[in-house]
Amino acid sequence: xxxxxxxxxxxxxxxxxxxxxxxxxxxxxxxxxxxxxxxxxxxxxxxxxxxxxxxxxxxxxxxxxxxxxxxxxxxxxxxxxxxxxxxxxxxxxxxxxxxxxxxxxxxxxxxxxxxxxxxxxxxxxxxxxxxxxxxxxxxxxxxxxxxxxxxxxxxxxxxxxxxxxxxxxxxxxxxxxxxxxxxxxxxxxxxxxxxxxxxxxxxxxxxxxxxxxxxxxxxxxxxxxxxxxxxxxxxxxxxxxxxxxxxxxxxxxxxxxxxxxxxxxxxxxxxxxxxxxxxxxxxxxxxxxxxxxxxxxxxxxxxxxxxxxxxxxxxxxxxxxxxxxxxxxxxxxxxxxxxxxxxxxxxxxxxxxx
Ligand SMILES: *Cc1c(COP(=O)(O)O)cnc(C)c1O
Numbered sequence: 001x002x003x004x005x006x007x008x009x010x011x012x013x014x015x016x017x018x019x020x021x022x023x024x025x026x027x028x029x030x031x032x033x034x035x036x037x038x039x040x041x042x043x044x045x046x047x048x049x050x051x052x053x054x055x056x057x058x059x060x061x062x063x064x065x066x067x068x069x070x071x072x073x074x075x076x077x078x079x080x081x082x083x084x085x086x087x088x089x090x091x092x093x094x095x096x097x098x099x100x101x102x103x104x105x106x107x108x109x110x111x112x113x114x115x116x117x118x119x120x121x122x123x124x125x126x127x128x129x130x131x132x133x134x135x136x137x138x139x140x141x142x143x144x145x146x147x148x149x150x151x152x153x154x155x156x157x158x159x160x161x162x163x164x165x166x167x168x169x170x171x172x173x174x175x176x177x178x179x180x181x182x183x184x185x186x187x188x189x190x191x192x193x194x195x196x197x198x199x200x201x202x203x204x205x206x207x208x209x210x211x212x213x214x215x216x217x218x219x220x221x222x223x224x225x226x227x228x229x230x231x232x233x234x235x236x237x238x239x240x241x242x243x244x245x246x247x248x249x250x251x252x253x254x255x256x257x258x259x260x261x262x263x264x265x266x267x268x269x270x271x272x273x274x275x276x277x278x279x280x281x282x283x284x285x286x287x288x289x290x291x292x293x294x295x296x297x298x299x300x301x302x303x304x305x306x307x308x309x310x311x312x313x314x315x316x317x318x319x320x321x322x323x324x325x326x327x328x329x330x331x332x333x334x335x336x337x338x339x340x341x342x343x344x345x346x347x348x349x350x351x352x353x354x
Contacts, residue, residue, distance in 0.1 A: 001045050001110065003032075003117055008049035014163075018129040021165035023302070028122035028134075028161040032114050036104045038153035045110075047118055050160065056145035066142025066152050067197040068097040071301050072258075073133040073164075074119050074354060076126045077342035082119060082134075084352040085340050087112050089258045094138060097194035102151035103140050111138070112352070115159055119354045122161055131166025135302075167303050172325050172333055174309030177232060177298075178210045179281055180218040181314065185230065185253075187223035192230075192253030199255075200234075207233055215312060217298070221281060223253060229279045235298035235306060236260035238274075239284065240328050242292040249276040259299040263332055265348065281313060288318035295326030304340070305333040 008029040015026055027050050034045040060066045070090040074082050088108060095105040115136065119126070126134040138159045142152030183206040186192025191199055203218075210218045217233040229248050231237050236257040238247040245267060250256050267274045287293035288311060296308035307330075309323035320326075338344030339351065 001042065003114060004044075004046045005117075005121070006046065006048045007121075010049070014125060018127045018132050018163075019165065019169065021127065021132065021163055023164045023167075024135060024137075024162050026163055028125040028163070030118060030121050031161070032118045032157075032159040034114070034157045036155040036157065042104070042107070042110075042157070045114060047114075047121060053156075055143065058145045058147055059141075060144045060146070060152060061141035063147065064142070064149055065196070065198040065201070066101060066103065067139065068094060068101055068103060069137060069139035069195055069197065070094050071195075072136045072138075073301060073340070074126050074136060074161075075133050075341045076128050079342075081342070082123060082126050082354040083340075083342055084115075084119075084136075084354060086258055086262070086350045087115060087352050089261070090138070093195060093256065093258070094140070097196055098140065100191060100194040101142075101196055103142060104152075104155055106140075106157065111157075116354050118159055118161065123354070125161065125163050127163045127165075129166070131168060133164055135162045135164040136160075137162065172305070172307060172330060174307040174323060174325055175216040175298075176214065176310040176312065176317075177217045177219050177308055178213065178215040178312040179229075179314075180206045180210070180220055181226055181281075182206065184223035184226065185220040188252040190223070190253060192223075193250070193255060195255060203233065213312075215310075219311070222251075227280050227282070229281060229284065230254050231257075232298040232300075232306075235300035235303065237296065237298050237308075238263065239279065239287075239293060240295035240326065241287050243294070245272065245274040245328065246279055247274065247276055248279055251278075257300055259301055259304060259336070262336060262348075262350065263299055263305075266332070266335060269347070284311065285313050285318060288320060293318075293320055295328050296320050297326070297329040297332070299332075304336050305329050 091108040091111045220230040222228040298306040
């Protein structure tokens with residue numbers, strides 16, 4: 001399919017101070033838009049000036065949460081080039097989310113091509129400073145202008161780009177997280193393993209409560225027994241217990257993170273044997289008490305690796321690794337970011353130059 005390009009004749013002034021970018025607040029001059037109709041398929045792929053959408057007040061996304069999204073980054077290499085990290089994984093996951101939410105699948109190769117084209121056009125927007133990146137947000141919405149509840153027959157797919165500041169302007173810092181034992185994020189058979197907006201809608205209350213108490217994120221438990229660890233707000237989670245790296249196994253309600261997958265692949269390539277299994281909150285607390293919980297970290301595209309210094313459960317704070325950044329957390333952060341920004345050799349074929 002041809003991609004029609006309409007250049008923005010009124011480009012925005014780029015922020016000059018990259019230390020003030022923050023996250024997801026500034027957008028580039030262009031966006032990618034493509035439509036889908038039942039019986040026709042995808043059509044009208046276009047790169048157009050970034051701008052507001054016109055949408056029917058009856059649109060299904062506004063009433064019934066017909067929405068899925070992805071999140072990935074483009075990185076500026078030292079030689080000035082721009083590269084992506086495992087974009088195929090994102091679009092493959094988006095297709096799995098689409099199936100779960102009654103939305104149409106994308107042609108993955110075409111989606112990657114469209115993304116590269118869009119970034120090429122807005123290449124000047126990829127920031128240069130240490131730790132900064134161009135955050136990429138592909139998303140798909142069901143857009144039927146009918147109030148009946150059905151699978152979508154008219155859909156829009158878009159990609160928007162946002163230059164974003166360093167997640168750790170002052171270097172890697174440990175966070176305090178709280179095990180949430182009231183609200184649940186997802187259940188098996190629900191939409192936990194789909195990257196859909198609705199999961200976030202259901203999670204903000206617990207997140208806000210945790211923030212009020214001084215924690216940066218919640219650690220979710222399984223929705224049935226409220227016993228087993230699932231994941232952190234928008235990150236998967238890993239622990240080092242007695243020298244062994246463990247992470248909750250993918251069980252149908254956990255989001256299969258690409259950072260999680262990459263860390264497991266990296267560790268296995270080094271001959272280490274991380275274990276994917278069920279981990280109960282009780283086991284964790286016991287390990288924290290007897291000193292065998294050596295490290296804990298969240299992992300996701302935004303933070304890459306986020307060391308956990310304090311874990312709270314039922315009102316009690318447990319310090320992990322003396323509240324400092326663990327050796328493995330730091331190592332994994334350095335290795336992954338090394339590959340992402342092109343400072344280290346990519347032995348895995350994860351990098352996709354733009
Ligand atoms: C996106 C996301 C993650 C992390 O996935 P990555 O592919 O590593 O960025 C983890 N949990 C949830 C709920 C997410 O939405």
